[in-house]
Amino acid sequence: MIEKINSPVSVIMDFNHHQKKLWPVQIQWNNRDWRVEEVGLHHQYYCGRKLVHIFSVTSGGMFFKLELDTQNLFWRLLEVADGSV
Amino acid sequence: MDPSRQMHVDINSCFASIEQLSNPLLQGKPVAVAAYKSERGVILAASREAKVLGIGTGTRVSESKKICPEIVVLEPDTQKYRFIHRQLKKVLKKYSPRVVAKSIDEFALDFKGVDGNLMATAKEIKKDIAAKIGPWLTVSIGIGPNRFLAKTASNMQKPDGLVEINSDNFENIYKNLDLIKLNGINWRTSLRLQLNGVENTWEFYQASRQKLKSIFCSVLGEYWYWRLRGMEMDGKKEEAKKSYSNIYSLKKRAKNRMELLPVIYQLALKSGNKLRKKQRMAIGVALWLLLNNGSWHKVGRVRSGMVNGWEIYREAVKLLPKEIKGEVKKVAIFIFDLKPALWIQDDLFNKRSKFIRLTKTADIINDKFGAGTIIPGTLMEKVKIPDFIGFGQVR
Numbered sequence: 001m002i003e004k005i006n007s008p009v010s011v012i013m014d015f016n017h018h019q020k021k022l023w024p025v026q027i028q029w030n031n032r033d034w035r036v037e038e039v040g041l042h043h044q045y046y047c048g049r050k051l052v053h054i055f056s057v058t059s060g061g062m063f064f065k066l067e068l069d070t071q072n073l074f075w076r077l078l079e080v081a082d083g084s085v
Numbered sequence: 086m087d088p089s090r091q092m093h094v095d096i097n098s099c100f101a102s103i104e105q106l107s108n109p110l111l112q113g114k115p116v117a118v119a120a121y122k123s124e125r126g127v128i129l130a131a132s133r134e135a136k137v138l139g140i141g142t143g144t145r146v147s148e149s150k151k152i153c154p155e156i157v158v159l160e161p162d163t164q165k166y167r168f169i170h171r172q173l174k175k176v177l178k179k180y181s182p183r184v185v186a187k188s189i190d191e192f193a194l195d196f197k198g199v200d201g202n203l204m205a206t207a208k209e210i211k212k213d214i215a216a217k218i219g220p221w222l223t224v225s226i227g228i229g230p231n232r233f234l235a236k237t238a239s240n241m242q243k244p245d246g247l248v249e250i251n252s253d254n255f256e257n258i259y260k261n262l263d264l265i266k267l268n269g270i271n272w273r274t275s276l277r278l279q280l281n282g283v284e285n286t287w288e289f290y291q292a293s294r295q296k297l298k299s300i301f302c303s304v305l306g307e308y309w310y311w312r313l314r315g316m317e318m319d320g321k322k323e324e325a326k327k328s329y330s331n332i333y334s335l336k337k338r339a340k341n342r343m344e345l346l347p348v349i350y351q352l353a354l355k356s357g358n359k360l361r362k363k364q365r366m367a368i369g370v371a372l373w374l375l376l377n378n379g380s381w382h383k384v385g386r387v388r389s390g391m392v393n394g395w396e397i398y399r400e401a402v403k404l405l406p407k408e409i410k411g412e413v414k415k416v417a418i419f420i421f422d423l424k425p426a427l428w429i430q431d432d433l434f435n436k437r438s439k440f441i442r443l444t445k446t447a448d449i450i451n452d453k454f455g456a457g458t459i460i461p462g463t464l465m466e467k468v469k470i471p472d473f474i475g476f477g478q479v480r
Binding site: 061 | 109159455
């Protein structure tokens, strides 16, 4: 079941300069901390001239779609799903 | 037959596999990407788990749920698919200097003048895709002396296939290949061939040029003769397009003009973007509607060409009837009679040049802040513009 959320969210992220990789490691949502277990896909696109990064991650049997706005570096939680119908 | 120097790469269950790649919780489960999640929606791509159950492209969402109530149906995420398309192209460009995107999920690679064994290269490409994009995304690769045979080979083993058609094995492959499995032969052509005594691909290959010319009633028969012998008939430089078309299936059937305007606007904008990119203008525009009780179309022409989506929208709306007799299921815009946009004819009172300046500014704003930031006032309210990917060749 997919639930559209589209609201600001707190995210802790990690940047590794050796691997040149940036990952969200923890999300705070619904009064709970969710430790990111797997990043399925990190993709980006332009909305006008604004570059937007999308991280599709899983944690505790849940799927989270996170958006990082590169203009203000704010995070939004776009979707949550539990992997069922 | 020439040596095999053409490769065709096809992403297996493209949209569904990308969804499973991005959401690992869906891996191993039946997943489908449908134009709409509603019961009447049509499936665009089914995961391999869904395909095993008999769910495929074209199956209705309601039907797929009857077959498998657990199926996860998702709506397309076009930005995600375009991103993977670009990533895959980047990987493939490392191996061949000539990579042509045939569609969102297919690429043709030309290895003429490039040394090396193509079977080994294909295996390397598969490993590279797994490492750079993700192991869940698999591709079927076909190798052949021309693009057609490379594509045919890519369709022979799915998923994760690797097949080469060459002078050593083509006879055996042709003898076991149904005509309908050939790219470009539909059931009607297959029937026509069978009525003329050509039962399978081997007999198609053995038929004389004269016979094929008479079956196809055109030079196409001769093209097929050479194509099956490995000659390149499909890789020639494409001529400049003479028309552009954009079609859209409505989520909810439209009953009046107001419901259609946002869709026409989106289609016109897409057509206008193509014109802008190619620096061309269109003299003609046609609007086509598929209704529940038949189809309707009207063609219009302008004296001085249309150069952007706003002008196309304005002309297309003029064609739209005041009253729509029926429920609209699909809308299409065709622009034709394309010419280089070298000059723009103004009217006596400079109204047109003012309008073009205005729309150019609107385009700049939309490019900067995203499509739909500035919309025509006639739409009254900000509309959510649906994004969609066509299945045709990427140009």
